[in-house]
Amino acid sequence: MKFQIQSIGEDLYHDGIQGDDTRVRRIHHANGLRFFDRAGIVSDEATEMLLGKGQKSYKWNFNSLTQSEAVTYILRVLPIWICTIFSSSVFIQLLSLFVEQGSTMDRTFFKFQIPPSSMTAFDIISTSTFIILLDVLIIPLYIKVMKRPPKLPSELQSIGIGLCITIITLIVAGFVEQRRLSFASNDGKEMSSLSIFWLIPQYMLLGIAEAFVYVAQMNFFTSQTPDGLESLGMGLSMFSSALGCYVGNFFLTVVNKITSSGQGQHGWVSPNLNDDHLYRFFFLTAFLIAIDLIVYIVCAKRYKGI
Known part of the structure; x- marks a missing residue:
């Protein structure tokens, strides 16, 4: 035949x-x-x-x-998708760790006590503000001054920029945590006298990173899937965030297991932040995100769009 x-x-x-x-x-x-x-x-x-x-x-x-x-086009986006899983896990993990940081800091604002979880508002505000300013102010102002439309980064480039900002966020969070620990040890108290408003920069950086990664990620997966399969592309983006929850929890458990001793000593991230080394966890995560960024750049350069 x-x-x-x-x-x-x-x-x-x-x-x-x-x-x-x-x-x-x-x-x-x-x-x-x-x-x-x-x-x-x-x-x-x-x-x-x-x-x-x-x-x-x-x-x-x-x-x-x-x-x-x-x-074949669906299979070719999978390396990019895999690289976004770890970044999604970091975004989800950081929000809970930042709240833990804030719960051990000075939360006084005049006569009010600021709930630590309310600081996530700065993350949301920075994300929405950045997106609005980019479309309403920055791009129109550039066109008015330069007399031509700007060359905006592609979806893949935007994800890479978001990963770079994530690394900066983790480094800033690590230094803030070191400063929080120094204030707590000097005061000799469980609560650090360092103001909770020191967390604002890392929250805002995280929000900008999310604006770059999540928006570009959604646009990329929906645009790089064949017609009729756009819902699959959107599902890949959401599935990346869902898997990130499990990957982040698994990563934190493994790090705590490795860094804890057999004599009952807690790992880097313990219930009492004054007795642990949360800043080391931030720096380690920044290093791993840098590796993820390198792998992502290789995959992005090899990728050929639809």
Whole structure:
């Protein structure tokens, strides 16, 4: 029995069936993962038999190269997706750790006691403010001054910028934690006299990093999936955040297990922050995010868009 692969020409861009929606984006043939092209192989006898029954039978019995190519594009975004899982875990983990920091600091504001969890408002404010200022003020002002539209970073570049800001956020958080510990040891009390407002810079940096990563991540996955599979791209973005919860919890457990002694001494992150080394955890996470950034850059450079 003879087999032939479908032509890598017009049949790749369209299914070659009359009545198809011509508004669907054309998918260019990828040089990698060529073995998926075998899904388009049909026998001469089967083709003649199916064509005798009509083109609809042909459509539902064999895959076109267009369909095979859609699978390859989904697989090619997976390395980028994997790199975003650890960054999502860091974003989720930091918010809870920042609240733990704030609970051991001076929370007095005039006659009020600031709830530590309310400081996350600075994260939300910085995220929304940055996005609004970028669209409403920064870009229009640039166009007015330079007389041309700015060259904005692509989705992949925006994710990389967000990872860089995340590293800076972790370093700042580590130094603030060291300062909090020094105030607590000097006072000889469980609560540090350092004001909780020292956490504002790291909250705002985290919000800007989230603005870069989450917005670009959502746009990237929805734009780089073939037409009809945009919901899958959105699902990948959300699944990255969901897995980040588990990865962050697992990472924290492993670090505590490794850094704790067998004599009942807690690890770097313990219930009593004055007896642990939370700043070391921040610096370690910054180092791992830097490694993740390097891997991400390699994957982003090798990626070829749809």
